[in-house]
Amino acid sequence: MSDLYPSHPVTIIGAGLSGLACARFLQDAGIESVVFDRGRHPGGRVATKQIAHKEDLHLFNHGAPKLDCFEQETRDWLARSGFDALTSSDELVLPHMRSVPARLAEGIRLERSTHVERLVQDGNHWRILAKRYKESDLVSQVSSHIVFACPPQQAMRVLKASSLRIPQELEEIHYDAQWVLMLVVDHADREALPRFQDDHPLIESLEWYENGETDQIIVRMRPDESTNHYDTDPEEIKDLMIRQIHDALDGWVAPNAIQASAVHRWGLARARQHIAQSCITCQKDHISYAGDHFGGPDGTWKDADAAILSGLHCARSIIA
Ligand SMILES: Cc1cc2nc3c(=O)[nH]c(=O)nc-3n(C[C@H](O)[C@H](O)[C@H](O)COP(=O)(O)OP(=O)(O)OC[C@H]3O[C@@H](n4cnc5c(N)ncnc54)[C@H](O)[C@@H]3O)c2cc1C
Structure with missing residues (x-):
């Protein structure tokens, strides 16, 4: 020392x-x-992370799940x-x-x-x-x-x-910033979700957790040059991400439902x-x-x- x-x-x-x-x-x-x-x-x-939805608080592991x-x-x-x-x-x-x-x-x-x-x-x-x-x-x-x-x-x-x-x-x-969106939706809406393809250009994975009458969804976006900024205001990227996920899910989740949940503010970087x-x-x-x-x-x-x-x-x- x-x-x-x-x-x-x-x-x-x-x-x-x-x-x-x-x-x-x-x-x-x-x-x-x-x-x-x-x-x-x-x-x-x-x-x-903790997200309030209707009367309840929902907890999401938005970084490493293990x-x-x-x-x-x-x-x-x-x-x-x-x-x-x-x-x-x-x-x-x-x-x-x-x-x-x-x-x-x-x-x-x-x-x-x-x-x-x-x-x-x-x-x-x-x-x-x-x-x-x-x-x-x-x-x-x-x-x-x-x-x-x-x-x-x-x-x-x-x-x-x-x-x-x-x-x-x-x-x-080199680090790639990965954006994670956390959604809470009514369980009854589940069947309406378009089938998610593994090779989706924007979404890397979509994890679904049942939780009584509501479901929690963690959407991990693919690392993307356009969102890979450490120095950009995260609120600007958040709006872009919300539009992208809305389009990616064929409009199945209303933009305001996404807005009601959360996007990890800084992106979750992983070294290449x-x-x-x-x-x-x-x-x-x-x-x-x-x-x-x-x-x-x-x-x-x-x-x-x-x-x-x-x-x-x-x-x-x-x-x-
Ligand atoms: C989506 C995702 C999934 C993952 N899945 C797995 C998995 O399945 N298994 C596994 O083993 N690992 C997984 N990982 C990787 C694992 O999470 C990381 O390897 C590990 O947590 C990195 O720890 P770290 O201490 O190196 O960095 P970090 O966890 O990034 O810690 C750095 C800390 O520094 C703080 N900081 C930065 N700058 C400043 C500053 N100027 N002043 C004060 N504080 C500052 C930040 O707030 C942060 O808390 C995953 C990661 C991600 C993003």
């Missing part, structure tokens, strides 16, 4: 699986950390973190997936709804400047080491705003390729990078394995 330890905590940007794995590992090693996430709940792409844990190290770590169902399976499925990050975040210092904007080098430590949702004053946090545990585009945006060097590996990673490393740690700058774009030494880790293992390896490399 740096010579600054233990005077300042490690700052972790992102409370997805990778950031939480990193924070928990540091905590077990007796190292203080603070995790910032711009979202209201921890979990990032492991999330469950965690694929093919690596023994992931399974062991999750089992130690309280998810022992994994001892006999290589996937973790819970009805409300957000309970996974919620449990992983227990005991972690987490600053929710707080968007990290830039970093300033201040002598031999970092000052992190972040903005809380709906507040104008910046939050400032002094730190000995920074971990970017978020997709590269979001890390690069902070690095650019801070006039800091961007690691070349991050620049080469992986960096064949466990994480990046620059000991000189005291900045590290974790996330599911790290494929491990052989480049074979994916999704939950990649996120969790890169977070753990990143924490280990900070302590080393």
Whole structure:
């Protein structure tokens, strides 16, 4: 660990699986950390959204519906973190997936709804400047080491705003933003739905869940260049998505019914390729990078394995 330890905590940007794995590992090693996430709940792409329809509240897993844990190290770590169902399976499925990050975040210092904007080098430590949702004053946090545990585009945006060097590996990673729409419809209307084709040009999958008199539908749109913007106002894309899904379902769901439900605001990005490393740690700058774009030494880790293992390896490399 740096010579600054233990005077300042490690700052972790992102409370997805990778950031939480990193924070928990540091905590077990007796190292203080603070995790910032711009979202209201921890979990990032492991999330469950709540939608009101008529009198009822409906819950949707709109990111990962399960965690694929093919690596023994992931399974062991999750089992130690309280998810022992994994001892006999290589996937973790819970009805409300957000309970996974919620449990992983227990005991972690987490600053929710707080968007990290830039970093300033201040002598031999970092000052992190972040903005809380709906507040104008910046939050400032002094730190000995920074971990970017978020997709590269979001890390690069902070690095650019801070006039800091961007690691070349991050620049080469491509992400496709996938849009997810969540609909609630009356069960009686089900028969009227046009038959959904697997090779539909716009829709990748349509998952249907019966729930008493109502049905819940999760529509995952195909990644599309026209909607693949991290920087565009999500409300603009939302309108486009609603029109597209309305057309794709032959007008079966009225646009206002779609409007009554939700579109995930930021798109749910998935990396097209992986960096064949466990994480990046620059000991000189005291900045590290974790996330599911790290494929491990052989480049074979994916999704939950990649996120969790890169977070753990990143924490280990900070302590080393
Ligand atoms: C539709 C979909 C289906 C999936 N299905 C599966 C599956 O079946 N099995 C499986 O194993 N995996 C699946 N995955 C993948 C899995 O969800 C991800 O690999 C994993 O959740 C990524 O975790 P992460 O920590 O790397 O990133 P993220 O979950 O993206 O976390 C990054 C966090 O950083 C925060 N953040 C970003 N920028 C800032 C900033 N400037 N300031 C503060 N906070 C910031 C974000 O709010 C976010 O919470 C799926 C993903 C998607 C999108």
